Amino acid sequence: MADRWVKLELDVSAFDAARFEQYLERCRSGGIRFTTMSELGDTPRHRRALYELNKECSADIPDRGEFYTFEEYVEGRLAVPSYDPRGVVVALDGDVWCGLAMTSDHRASGFVFNEMTGVKAAYRGRGISLAMKTVGMGFAGLCGVDKVRTFHHPANTAAIQMNRRLGYVDMPGTGD
Template sequence: MSTNLQRTPVPAGIQMRRFSGSDADFAAAVEITNQVYPEYPDTVDEWRFGDAKRPAHVLQVRWFADLDGVPVAYGTYHHHEGMYHPQKFGLFVYVLPAYQGRGIGAALYDHLISDLEPHRPIMLRSRTREDMQRSLHFLLDRGFQEGMREWESRLDVAAFDPTPYQGHAATLRAEGIRITTVAELLEHDPACHEKLWQLNNELMHDVPHPDAPTEITLESFENWIFKNPNFLPQGFFVALDGSNYVGLSALWSSQADATELYTGLTGVRRAYRRRGIALALKLHAIAYAQQHQIRTVKTWNESNNRAMLSINEMLGFVKQPAWINFDKQLREG
């Protein structure tokens, strides 16, 4: 299928400009995305970290739509390292709320498509929340089709009562399973980095993805985890069977909001499932959040992942509007 399309006329006063990497451009792009998604604020430091650690083969290109010299919309296309394919790209357009509905986003989207064409893309992916009707219509009107849905769930940390779960960790210890932190493992296990990387790669194959997952290298894993400004070694929990790493659950800080934490990967090796290990890992994470006066913990789960959704529901996580992944096939691969 051709990527040719009827181009939207560029609104008067709008000029497309490539992202320069300057402090001002980073600040403008982060501000635009934060205004579109104010519940998930980013910081310039987080974006700069991502750029500095991204492998050379993983492409990311950014553009602005300036109105009379002022950025009012931001767009990007990029590879996804964890689902890498050289001709498959994520594509996202963000328009300041005050400037939506004027054709600016449509013109920027067309510009991104034109700029992307030399890479011969075969598929585009995007994502939005189900209650953002303008974004949904924008994608559907351009031929995107709904794919995987993810429930976002949030926990009111102060309201959580751990009493019903007292003794759960002791039961696991009697079976030889111990929960510890990455902080402790870094101090006592010289092979910690490699063991976590191997566990992560194994677990990621069982996590639902919009496309086939690809393993990341040990170097990339070390960069994204241990050098990440949001890494919390005391809030990153690992289940051990002796010296074997059999499960994990990670909390990540928010640079923009110290009262919130994000849950990263939670998973258990197949041979150790249905023993309450994932629940124990989540309980340790919630205890960490309570000890640090965190207000909210956010997490995401694929809509058909009943095992993890059931654990979260039992613990008091409350579902929010779902996030919908979209894809658009452009040509045969």
């Protein structure tokens, strides 16, 4: 576990989605489709596909250690009040689940939280994470908040840089 998480926050009301539209267009013209667990159907089969993708991508998080079993994942991530299938963006290449961006509902505390963003290794570097997170930004509005937060291991340069590209900044009282 990290000694010191990098804690980032974005003010969604200041987010300029138009700046990132190019990533969506590029991904779509390359055959990638963006949808949500809500649109796909929050079914046992789709939950299993989400789990498998999350597990595969999480193997690249520094110090992540062993991933949950499917039962633990359902209990800890999906069978909790903060889970909302509308907050889970999925990127599909035909039948292949190639990316996920899961955001949970913490409206009582005034924010939504990016639980996990992951892209299969073979699909990285094409703007898929920027596109998924742009699509997923509307979830904050559905929850009636304008802040989105995320925590990262300090060695997870790709994830930290990806979020900074979107405009995330260090949460007040954190960072240098």
